[in-house]
Amino acid sequence: MSYRLFVRPVPPYADPDQSAEAQLFSWVLQDASGDAQARGTADTRESIEQTLAQNALENVLLIGLIPGDEAVFCLADIPARQNRFIQQALPYAVEEQIAQDIESVHLALGPHTAEGYRVAGIDRERMAGWRSLFLGWHQARLEAIYPDASLLPAAESGWVICLDGDSALLQSQRLEWLKMQADNLPLLTVTLAAPTADEVVAEIPVKLYGTESDLESSQTLISELAGATGHLNIEAKPLDFSVTELLAWSYHQHLCQPINLCQGMFALKPEGSSPLKPWKPLIAVASLWFVIQMGLEVGMGVYHQQQAERLESEAMALYRNAFPSDRRTHAGNVRRVIEGQLRVAGSQGPEVDFITLMKYTGAQYGRLQNPTAVTFNSVNYSRARGELVVDIRADSYDRLSRLRNGLASEGLQAQIGSVVNESSGARGRLTVSGG
Known part of the structure; x- marks a missing residue:
């Protein structure tokens, strides 16, 4: 099951670089169905991490909520559609809406509306401090950082106000957010009561959220708001839970469209965010x-x-x-x-001596049919030539040929020369040498 941890620092705000461990948080742990499983109003980071560990929760998605007055809302009218060109033109499009050097401001791009792109601007050093405050939590991984007022439930018309102790969170129907001291709300009554350019209304609806104690202690303030112009129709909505839980509930129900400040140089690159992840x-x-x-x-x-x-x-x-x-x-x-x-x-060639040649010649002579019909008249051997010369007589030339062929089948060279055919048979000279 996927869990989300909404963490909202409460004043006084500690320096993230000097005493981050002293910072207290209002927080709520939300399960996948949107139900709050644990909560706190002023706890340290260590205490929250212990709660996660005790419940054996790991890789919880952490959403940091910073004070709404830390980030300013802007609208950027940029005709381009490609993100590269939008990012290039963004500083020039909002420069006049930000009261500090644009080079020192971190800009986060939101969705496109009929009025232009919604943009959140925050001082870069302040953004770096908030980011470091929410990074590195045990059992939790930072998913996004939002201005807290931008998570108020959006209204179809008019304004949404949430009392939060001495402060007040505000959001207009065009999703512009503000955070201010609650006592200064009457100063904005003219602005709150002004209808938009395409509206002609007698009253501007205002949804006022707050705990019963906050609403009760602000009755005088509410009366001043309602009676200042006579055009504000204030509808009080008591809360049975904390403001942080209201913001978490609104986020889960998709009732808001906050702008994630973790973009550009502050973009989060958690493990597994590589484009090669599906191919791993x-x-x-x-x-x-x-x-x-x-x-x-x-x-x-x-x-x-x-x-x-x-x-x-x-x-x-x-x-x-x-x-x-x-x-x-x-x-x-x-x-x-x-x-x-x-x-x-x-x-x-092979070196075959007299004895060897005589052995092969005698063996072939013994294999002839009727060998008595063949007579050896003389035998001569030349060592220099390695040849055996036999003067031979037979009753027919056929017997001489068979003897020669038998010697050749043994790998020796055998030739018959000087053949003379007589009435009694044939005679000739058989020459035998190595192969």
């Missing part, structure tokens, strides 16, 4: 996915690096076993060394 869950998920993906990539990289190092070690171990005397070869050049050795071996 998606950003969090994307960030988590990125971290996990990076972790997987790093993990796989480490794993593959370890596998590569293991394979390099195994390859070098095999190479050392085959070439124990080679100390120059390492994991970085072992592939190049082996490829070079293979190229040399391929260019030179």
